[in-house]
Amino acid sequence: MGRTLAFNHSSARDKALVLFWRKGYQATTLDDLLQAMQISRSSFYASFTDKRSLFLDCLDLFAQRTQDLLRRARSEMPPIDALQRFLERNVIGVRGAQASWGCMLVSTVLEMADVDDELSAHASAHLSAMQAAFEESLIDAHCEPAHAAELAALLMLVNEGVRVASRRKLSVAQQLAPIETTFRLLRSAIA
Numbered sequence: 001m002g003r004t005l006a007f008n009h010s011s012a013r014d015k016a017l018v019l020f021w022r023k024g025y026q027a028t029t030l031d032d033l034l035q036a037m038q039i040s041r042s043s044f045y046a047s048f049t050d051k052r053s054l055f056l057d058c059l060d061l062f063a064q065r066t067q068d069l070l071r072r073a074r075s076e077m078p079p080i081d082a083l084q085r086f087l088e089r090n091v092i093g094v095r096g097a098q099a100s101w102g103c104m105l106v107s108t109v110l111e112m113a114d115v116d117d118e119l120s121a122h123a124s125a126h127l128s129a130m131q132a133a134f135e136e137s138l139i140d141a142h143c144e145p146a147h148a149a150e151l152a153a154l155l156m157l158v159n160e161g162v163r164v165a166s167r168r169k170l171s172v173a174q175q176l177a178p179i180e181t182t183f184r185l186l187r188s189a190i191a
Contacts (some may be wrong), residue, residue, distance in 0.1 A: 009047055012037040016048075017058040021104040024111045025055050025119065056122060062104045063126035070133055079141040080190070083134060083155065084183045090162055091175040103163035105130075110164075131156040143190050151186060158182050 019028055019036045030051055034044060048054040069089060073082035090103070101107075108123035135152035139145055158178065165175055 007037075007039050007043060012039055012047070013054070013057065013061065016054055017061055017104075020055055020058050021062065021101050021107075024107060026111065026115070052119075055119070059104065059108060059119075059123055059126065063129070066103075066105070066126075066130065067133060070130070070137075074137065079137040080183065080187060083137050084179065087155075087159060087162060087179045087182075088176060090159075090166070091179070092172055102167045103160070106160050106163045127156065127160070130159070134159075138190070141190060147189070151189065155182070155186075 015036045015038070016033055019032060023032070028051075030041075030044070033051065033054070034041060037044070039047075048057070070082065070086045073085045073089075076082070077085065105123045105126050109120050109127070112120040112123070131152050134155045135148045138148035138151050143151065162175060162179065
């Protein structure tokens with residue numbers, strides 16, 4: 001009979017996600033993970049297989065939580081307002097040190113480009129899914145589908161730029177100004 005695990009799997013994975021988000025894949029060592037997750041090496045391998053598998057799981061979880069933020073905003077307000085709230089939340093909704101970590105997906109694409117095509121493509125696929133959600137929101141706001149695709153691509157570039165700019169530790173006002181400008185132009189383009 002196998003030994004039962006003496007730790008909370010979800011909590012340990014959440015701790016790993018935070019560590020990967022803050023440090024990136026390559027800079028995070030197995031010892032870093034074991035210490036952050038507060039588990040033994042044998043429990044790590046029994047539960048998470050290896051560092052790479054855990055990282056992919058964390059990328060998926062990060063993407064799911066990001067999509068959930070947009071879905072929640074969409075359930076509370078009109079589509080364009082929801083998109084703006086989603087982007088602004090990345091600036092004003094994240095507190096403490098996490099505010100300067102950017103986006104784990106964007107950071108992974110940047111870190112793993114020309115290093116590990118599979119990890120980069122995995123993160124990129126999640127960003128593409130987010131862009132599709134932007135497009136769907138724009139169509140729901142009565143934007144023509146072809147125009148919605150163009151504007152969603154623009155919003156994704158703004159989203160990625162905001163996430164990278166957060167690492168520059170700009171003031172909240174400096175980060176919000178381009179978002180406000182983008183949505184002012186977006187609203188006039190749809191009207």
